Amino acid sequence: MRSSRRVAFSGRTSPLRIRLCILALLALMGLPSLAVAQLTVKADRDLRFQVVIQGVAKYVPPNDPVYSGEFEFTAAIGNQVQLGFTLPNNLAGPAGATMPIAFGNNDAIAQGTGPTSVPVVFNPKGVSVFRLVTSNRILVFIGGTVTPAANQRTGAYTAPIVFTVTIL
């Protein structure tokens, strides 16, 4: 009996331990998975220039409450985060037409949602580092300027703006 029990025990020991280890490791994997949930980035609103007249540049400031682009992200208070954009140089239009778009050094604003948060202007063309102090949800706005040529082909133009947040 001892022998058979020992055999039976030893014969199943290794797979059982492996299963337990896997379970333990899976449980551990849950910890960094929580870190995933602590950083979310969301696109809220397109940057809309609306109607643009041939030969007339148009600027949408980042504090425009309706037409500026808007993102938001959430991270834990105390996190140091790096914000960066992938910005287009041109909007793409009909029949392969392109229209220049430019972003100024003050064309991005980060605004915390805490009661004492104050907006911070930053340069969307570089990376900026912030530490979350008073709120864990941050709104990020972006403006820009389009410069249509006098003979700019009429029609709709568009290009993506990618906003990336990295926890440092």
Place this chain on the structure above:
Amino acid sequence: MHNLTKVAALMGLALGVTATAAAQNNASINATAVVQQPIAVSATRTLDFQNILPGVAKVIGVGAATSGEFSVTGQASTAANMSFVLPVNLVNGGNNLPIGTWTGYWNTANNATAGGTAFTPSVALTGMTFSGTGTAFVFVGATVTPTVAQAAGTYTGTVQMTVTY
């Protein structure tokens, strides 16, 4: 144990990958614009009351030969808005001739009596739409009301129309 080591190593690798993914995230919006032709407004015809008599009001309708007319060009088949700055008096030196009861008519064709839309000119925005070739015509009429003691002379005023997308 050998198997256990392999599993642990794989799990460790998985942990490392997960930790890296946890540190960064992104989202995307679009920058959008619609390019249109500029709007050009031309004063085609003066609103002309011609001769009037003291104490006798005179009406010039939009379909009259002497109604005021603007011609407008812009983006074909596109909506726009008109607004007006209108005088309350025509002026001759220090004398005023009251003008009011403004009438308007816009059309994609150069026709003040058919195929268009009547409206009341004012500072408020009034909608219009350019034709398929990007043209529009706007006609303006009004009424002058001279007093019985209206001083003789030539009276003028300015009717200003603005069109925007």
